[in-house]
Amino acid sequence: MKHLILFYFLSILSIFHLKAQVTLTADGEGNTYELINSVLAPNYNVVEVPDCNHTSFGRHIDELFDNDLNKNVFRFYIHTSNDNDRCIKFDRQRNEIKAYDKSPNNLLGIQGERVIYKWKMKIDVSFQASPNFTHLHQLKSVGGNYSSIPMYTLTARKGTPDKLELRQTSTNDQETLKKINLSLIKGHWVEITEDITYGTNSNYSLKIERIDTKTLLFEYENSNIDNWQNGAEFVRPKWGIYRSLINVADLRDEEVLFADFSIEEVTSLSIIDSKKTNNNIQISPNPVRETIIFNQESLEHFNTIYIYNVLGKLIDKKLTIRKNKIDVSNLKTGSYFFVLKQDKKIVSRNTVIIN
Template sequence: MIRFVKQLVLSCFVLMLCSCGGNSTESNSAIILDDSSSGNQGNGQQGSGGSGLNAQKFIPIQTFTLDSDGPNLGKTAYQLIWQVFGVGSIESPDLYSKDHTEVEHIVEATDDVVGHYFNFLAHRDLDYNKGVVSDRQRNEIKAYDNSNPNLLGYEGETFQYSWKFKVSSELELSSKFSHFFQLKAKNAVNSFANGDDDQPIVTISGVEKSASGNELQVRYSKGTDTLGVMTSDVYLAKLNWGSITDEWLQIFVQATYAENGHLVLEITRLRDNNKILSIEESGIDLLRANDSNDFVRPKWGIYRSISEAESLRTDEEKVSFANFVVTKGVLQE
């Protein structure tokens, strides 16, 4: 597997070529970036061709957009989400009768940077996991079985995903996981022959690290091996938490779903249009399918472990998202 990680510091460009192999959760190739530069490194916008280091030309087939229309204006947040991803695409606690039903968990807000956006809310002691009391809690949106088929990634297909993201420096993390984005397989029948669909393939997560400080991590998982034993995550990148909090970020992902797949992931800070992270993985297994009906879908929100509850605040937490775009396309030389 070839791995490219690009770090921009001030006006300098450093390209590092390294392997992401190995089974350790503390990969030697993990990169911690702490870019506080204010120089303009481009506009951070993604064209139809993406901006991967070796990206082929991306030809769009169909594009879906999800935008907030503002608090107390137009449709509700849930109505806006349902009209794009379908009824059943929201996994918020208040939509489950045995969960935290007193509060809407996705609400709309407005600021001077991105305009209208969505806040995803979490409550440590009140929210469950889709109505089930467990060691984790979930407030997510997703593409799923009943979504438009062109939102679902089948074998050999290529998708681009982009969205704006902001998290507060006050949000507290645990040493387990707080996922803000997932690429996750959905199989009709699970089989250990191809990694099954239990573990997400790619995640963007916040994690508390006692030695190095809190981090925003990009993780990759091969799922289970052929004996059903869960393999260790591989860290594709780590960002210093303080370098991304209280800032609107533009995130771009391009994924080709194949056993010999391709992944591009970029994060750009909107304040100064500075690209603070760029990853490209070639020959990466992004497929967990056992037959032609199995697919990969995106998920956004906050899905976190609460097994270390003492590490988390009792206060209401929020994670902000804006301007979701999902595009199915084809690659051309």
């Protein structure tokens, strides 16, 4: 029976890409910060808001029912006075949500991994952008020499006319990849799809579609671009409004709406891949109940473990192995497929039985 299950699982892998998707959807008034944290970093805080200096206003992210989408959405407030950057920096303002090192591993982008980010957004028809920066989304590295500057940024900028810009860098010098007239998205719900393979000479694309008319407003794709900053541990997404106060006279109080955040890991595994690798890393015991042990010598051969169930669903991803052991007590009884990678390369596949 176990051999039949494994054969069935390998057949699935030979045809489909395996996906793990996390979604964050507004569910109505109240407990908005708690909802966001429960998805992006359970028991921790991913909400970066200017509440500390503007307590009289209350929470700067809430939820409301939107008649155009016919569903609940998130509302991000930012005010020209009182609001700042977490009472740390006062020449800028930040109201953002993010993934970070306390987030589940499947929300963190690592080298060799493909991730699709999707979300809906609406800025007001009278939205005013700074001539310096008004970021609405970022992909930002953690660790390495260039972690202070976002690798990708979707930003609004005042000009003649105002623009929405997609900017990128793999070092510390951003360039504009593409820009459109900001008026194309003002006052309309748009859906944004960002598809990235993390690594050098890799694929990146971003599309923006107006939801009511299905009009494609923005499209950029590059199959040979550097999507990794040297020394990075992982990449995290950020959404919200983060703007400069240097030219505050150009700004006004804003309400930016977001809905239906999605982070989808796409891990391509196939029988072709398996023919190129050997199950040369032994684990014990197997079957196992709580703790898997690796030979100390094998640890240098891999740095990431992907755990799939027999239906091909990505259950967990482990970036670090402490004392050559990993805890699997959270897994239910059954058979699992462990895929061990060294950066992009699959070095071993192991079937593990949890009892």
